[in-house]
Amino acid sequence: MSRATSIPQPAGADQPPNEAEAQSPSVRIIDARTAIDELIFAEDPWYALPLERQRELSDALIRQALREHLERCPSYRDYYARSGAAEPGAVALADIPLVSTRVFKFADLRSVEAHEVERWYRSSGTSGQPSRVPRDRASLERMVGSVHGSVGLLADWDEDEVAVINLGPGREHVEDVWFQYVMSLIEALYRSESRVPRDEAALDEIIGLAQSLLDDYEHLIVVGPPFHVLDLCEHMQRRGVELQAGEGATILTAGGWKRFGGRAIPKQEFRAVVARQFGLRGEGQVRDVFNQVELNTVLFECEAHEKHVPPWVHVAARDPETLQPVPEGEEGMLSYLDASCSAYPCFIVTEDVGVVRRGRCACGREGTRVDVLRRLESRAAKGCALKMGQIHANG
Amino acid sequence: MATKTKTLPSVVCGTVVRSAPAGHHTSTTVTGHELRVPLLAMSDVDTILADGPRDRLAELPTQEIVNFLYAAGQNWKSSEYVRRRLYIRELINQLGYSPEMAKLEANWIAMILSGYAGLYDIIASELGHRFILDEWIPREEAQVRAYPKGRSLHIMPGNVPFSAVVSVVRALVTKNQVIAKSSSEDPFTPVALAQSFADVDADHPVTRALSVVYWPAGAPGEAGERIVAASDVICAWGGQSAVDWARKAARPDAEVVRFGPKRSLAFVDAGERPEDAARGLAHDVCFRDQRACFSSQQAFVRPSPAQLVPALSEALDNYTEILPPSAQGFDDRGARALTLAEARFLGFSCWEAKDGSWAIIHCPPSFAAQHPLSRTVYLHDWPADLDPGAQVTGDTQTVALFPWAKLRPIRDAVCRAGVSRVVESGMSNVFRPGGAHDGMFPLQRMVRFASTELPSAYVTKVMTVKIEQTKFLEQDRFVEFIP
Ligand SMILES: [Zn+2]
Numbered sequence: 001m002s003r004a005t006s007i008p009q010p011a012g013a014d015q016p017p018n019e020a021e022a023q024s025p026s027v028r029i030i031d032a033r034t035a036i037d038e039l040i041f042a043e044d045p046w047y048a049l050p051l052e053r054q055r056e057l058s059d060a061l062i063r064q065a066l067r068e069h070l071e072r073c074p075s076y077r078d079y080y081a082r083s084g085a086a087e088p089g090a091v092a093l094a095d096i097p098l099v100s101t102r103v104f105k106f107a108d109l110r111s112v113e114a115h116e117v118e119r120w121y122r123s124s125g126t127s128g129q130p131s132r133v134p135r136d137r138a139s140l141e142r143m144v145g146s147v148h149g150s151v152g153l154l155a156d157w158d159e160d161e162v163a164v165i166n167l168g169p170g171r172e173h174v175e176d177v178w179f180q181y182v183m184s185l186i187e188a189l190y191r192s193e194s195r196v197p198r199d200e201a202a203l204d205e206i207i208g209l210a211q212s213l214l215d216d217y218e219h220l221i222v223v224g225p226p227f228h229v230l231d232l233c234e235h236m237q238r239r240g241v242e243l244q245a246g247e248g249a250t251i252l253t254a255g256g257w258k259r260f261g262g263r264a265i266p267k268q269e270f271r272a273v274v275a276r277q278f279g280l281r282g283e284g285q286v287r288d289v290f291n292q293v294e295l296n297t298v299l300f301e302c303e304a305h306e307k308h309v310p311p312w313v314h315v316a317a318r319d320p321e322t323l324q325p326v327p328e329g330e331e332g333m334l335s336y337l338d339a340s341c342s343a344y345p346c347f348i349v350t351e352d353v354g355v356v357r358r359g360r361c362a363c364g365r366e367g368t369r370v371d372v373l374r375r376l377e378s379r380a381a382k383g384c385a386l387k388m389g390q391i392h393a394n395g
Numbered sequence: 396m397a398t399k400t401k402t403l404p405s406v407v408c409g410t411v412v413r414s415a416p417a418g419h420h421t422s423t424t425v426t427g428h429e430l431r432v433p434l435l436a437m438s439d440v441d442t443i444l445a446d447g448p449r450d451r452l453a454e455l456p457t458q459e460i461v462n463f464l465y466a467a468g469q470n471w472k473s474s475e476y477v478r479r480r481l482y483i484r485e486l487i488n489q490l491g492y493s494p495e496m497a498k499l500e501a502n503w504i505a506m507i508l509s510g511y512a513g514l515y516d517i518i519a520s521e522l523g524h525r526f527i528l529d530e531w532i533p534r535e536e537a538q539v540r541a542y543p544k545g546r547s548l549h550i551m552p553g554n555v556p557f558s559a560v561v562s563v564v565r566a567l568v569t570k571n572q573v574i575a576k577s578s579s580e581d582p583f584t585p586v587a588l589a590q591s592f593a594d595v596d597a598d599h600p601v602t603r604a605l606s607v608v609y610w611p612a613g614a615p616g617e618a619g620e621r622i623v624a625a626s627d628v629i630c631a632w633g634g635q636s637a638v639d640w641a642r643k644a645a646r647p648d649a650e651v652v653r654f655g656p657k658r659s660l661a662f663v664d665a666g667e668r669p670e671d672a673a674r675g676l677a678h679d680v681c682f683r684d685q686r687a688c689f690s691s692q693q694a695f696v697r698p699s700p701a702q703l704v705p706a707l708s709e710a711l712d713n714y715t716e717i718l719p720p721s722a723q724g725f726d727d728r729g730a731r732a733l734t735l736a737e738a739r740f741l742g743f744s745c746w747e748a749k750d751g752s753w754a755i756i757h758c759p760p761s762f763a764a765q766h767p768l769s770r771t772v773y774l775h776d777w778p779a780d781l782d783p784g785a786q787v788t789g790d791t792q793t794v795a796l797f798p799w800a801k802l803r804p805i806r807d808a809v810c811r812a813g814v815s816r817v818v819e820s821g822m823s824n825v826f827r828p829g830g831a832h833d834g835m836f837p838l839q840r841m842v843r844f845a846s847t848e849l850p851s852a853y854v855t856k857v858m859t860v861k862i863e864q865t866k867f868l869e870q871d872r873f874v875e876f877i878p
Contacts, residue, residue: 075740078742079739079740079742082739082742083739097740098736099736099740100733100734100736100737100740102733102737102765103737103740103741106761106764107740107741129764263613263614320725320726320728320729320732321728321731321732321751322732323732323736331725333729333732333733349733349736351729351733353725353726353729376726376729376730376733377726384552384555384558384632384633384654384655384656384657384686384687384688385655385656385657385658385659385685385686385687385688385690385692385768
């Protein structure tokens with residue numbers, strides 16, 4: 001497949017991509033062909049690299065990013081100095097001071113000049129204060145590049161033979177909500193239609209559309225948040241519709257695994273329901289991708305349902321008290337060091353709990369995988385005391 | 396640690412039920428044990444919603460209810476009482492309480508149940524008269540009486556046993572049938588309370604009036620929906636989602652009494668007696684590990700937070716010893732670690748106990764929106780021009796003051812701005828009879844007032860003649876009687 005590097009522009013963005021590329025000084029990063037860009041925009045996929053090589057790259061790229069952010073981001077530089085961490089060449093990756101993702105709710109964090117920020121993106125949470133995260137051109141291009149470079153984990157499709165239904169507002173309506181932007185990137189890879197399944201009529205239309213695209217194309221990708229996909233499947237059930245997609249469809253989910261009202265959707269059950277309703281040949285055709293507004297890379301699931309982490313991202317599960325990495329395979333708070341981000345120091349610790357594994361995956365590829373299990377949920381919050389975040393939720 | 400499975404019963408109108416026709420809800424406790432609680436079954440609902448349990452309690456004189464609670468409380472007071480011993484053991488083994496904290500919870504249960512004088516005072520101060528639930532009480536030109544609303548549903552708080560017991564006692568002394576929907580965080584307290592009632596008298600109307608059931612938060616199912624629909628009062632404790640759910644699910648004519656979520660804070664002038672200032676604040680921070688709405692989360696400090704830190708660290712260490720914190724789960728520890736990382740990123744000074752049992756953060760008040768609880772106290776500067784009223788909102792429950800005599804004038808500013816309680820620092824957990832809770836007098840929400848009014852033969856204060864309305868209309872004299 002082709003590896004276009006232009007950024008799909010959300011509605012309201014300043015300039016069409018080509019012009020911007022020609023005029024903006026920030027394209028220097030692409031021109032400079034730095035090691036990270038060579039890796040992200042490489043013809044050969046990163047997931048084919050041996051584990052040891054991935055490790056070396058990871059170490060070098062993250063140290064290089066650390067040096068750059070220490071130079072350009074005064075608030076991170078001060079934090080780093082206060083933390084007493086060793087200098088960038090000597091510090092262990094595990095000891096690089098982490099920024100809690102909640103900092104993005106109340107502080108503007110950036111490593112580029114204000115005019116270099118293409119856009120401030122926000123999280124799509126329905127309650128509470130959204131995070132605000134800046135992206136410059138280089139970060140966005142690498143983000144797009146990483147999607148192109150990782151989509152092969154799903155399958156190697158010929159792009160003319162694939163059609164996409166995005167269960168969301170679509171590219172032309174994407175503003176500053178990061179999640180929608182990421183979805184639009186996936187949508188932008190192929191011929192696509194966007195439909196928000198907001199009511200019965202819309203759901204009926206989507207079923208009809210899916211049917212006709214299955215007839216006209218070799219492959220159909222339905223992408224959307226899990227609860228929308230589940231709504232669609234339940235609607236098909238009510239209507240007595242069972243599609244016969246066979247090998248001709250992939251259902252790709254992204255976003256939170258909770259339904260309205262906060263109940264978690266069990267992933268395995270979900271895959272079974274979706275595979276049945278679409279008539280898929282196997283549950284391997286139901287895949288998930290992971291991203292969050294504070295992370296500059298999209299993590300794709302392989303056929304063994306493992307999310308592979310590219311070498312420019314270092315992921316660790318950490319002890320909830322010391323924030324030091326826990327042994328492989330143990331649950332911890334997930335942290336990411338993402339070297340692809342130039343707009344802000346993407347050295348983050350999140351509110352997600354998960355497990356990190358390294359080595360050979362069941363799919364046969366070598367590398368690091370992450371399993372995002374759940375959000376941190378404080379037991380203390382179930383008393384009658386008002387605690388973190390809830391003040392924002394009220395007002 | 397070996398994982399053990401504990402299966403709790405439900406209680407249907409005072410009877411312990413060990414079968415679970417609707418299945419169990421399974422959760423993992425903070426200590427890593429598996430906990431199974433029966434889901435509410437339709438057959439239980441039929442028993443609970445029969446008229447008997449509700450009506451028998453409504454007919455009981457108040458003093459019989461108070462005496463019954465006293466008898467149960469006397470058992471709880473005894474360290475030999477087997478129910479108390481089992482309860483303390485569950486809090487330690489299942490909920491991770493320190494032995495000291497578990498014992499203190501049991502003592503508070505004994506205190507609430509045994510405090511008959513306090514109960515009478517609360518009835519008298521909140522409802523107007525100690526016998527108003529039994530007799531017609533003269534009041535101006537009427538006689539009034541209070542009747543129970545009928546059935547009360549209690550969405551119990553997670554892990555604040557004291558509040559669970561208070562909620563049940565308030566409903567029972569106002570003669571309301573109680574259906575306690577326990578929290579998966581603490582299903583032990585309501586069951587232990589119900590069993591202790593049966594220990595006194597298994598067939599007593601108070602025993603029969605209490606049922607303890609469970610459904611997952613926000614998902615009552617068909618059986619739970621019948622309970623909700625039949626509830627005349629819903630007391631909702633806990634986080635925002637529990638409180639919001641109760642308001643949505645309640646029958647339109649039902650009373651929804653919301654407790655929490657609230658936060659509390661302190662104003663501390665530590666200039667003269669820093670050790671005393673630190674001791675009071677440490678108590679209000681450590682009591683129930685800040686799970687309760689009255690626990691101090693922040694303190695505005697004079698002359699400066701940094702000056703209070705040594706004494707406060709020492710006082711917090713002392714509480715680690717005399718009232719060790721309960722075990723903190725993964726998520727609570729994670730919330731604290733994230734908060735400390737944020738504070739450090741923003742350049743705020745942080746102090747932590749060597750054993751991690753407490754943390755102090757010197758930060759501006761705006762940082763308080765992120766609070767992990769778990770014995771974490773935020774200290775803020777208190778400059779001369781700070782308006783205490785601007786530091787609180789309707790979300791603020793209790794303001795604790797030190798020293799009391801000097802700072803009491805602050806009460807006007809903070810209460811005008813939304814605070815419902817002002818106390819001396821170190822006294823946050825002591826709810827005095829007569830005091831307000833979350834801006835109200837809760838017993839008033841549990842009853843329905845009725846009045847019988849004086850007949851025409853009685854003159855009113857503004858008329859010296861008998862009230863003869865027909866004659867007044869015929870003679871068009873109404874205006875004469877307008878004062
Ligand atoms: Zn794999």
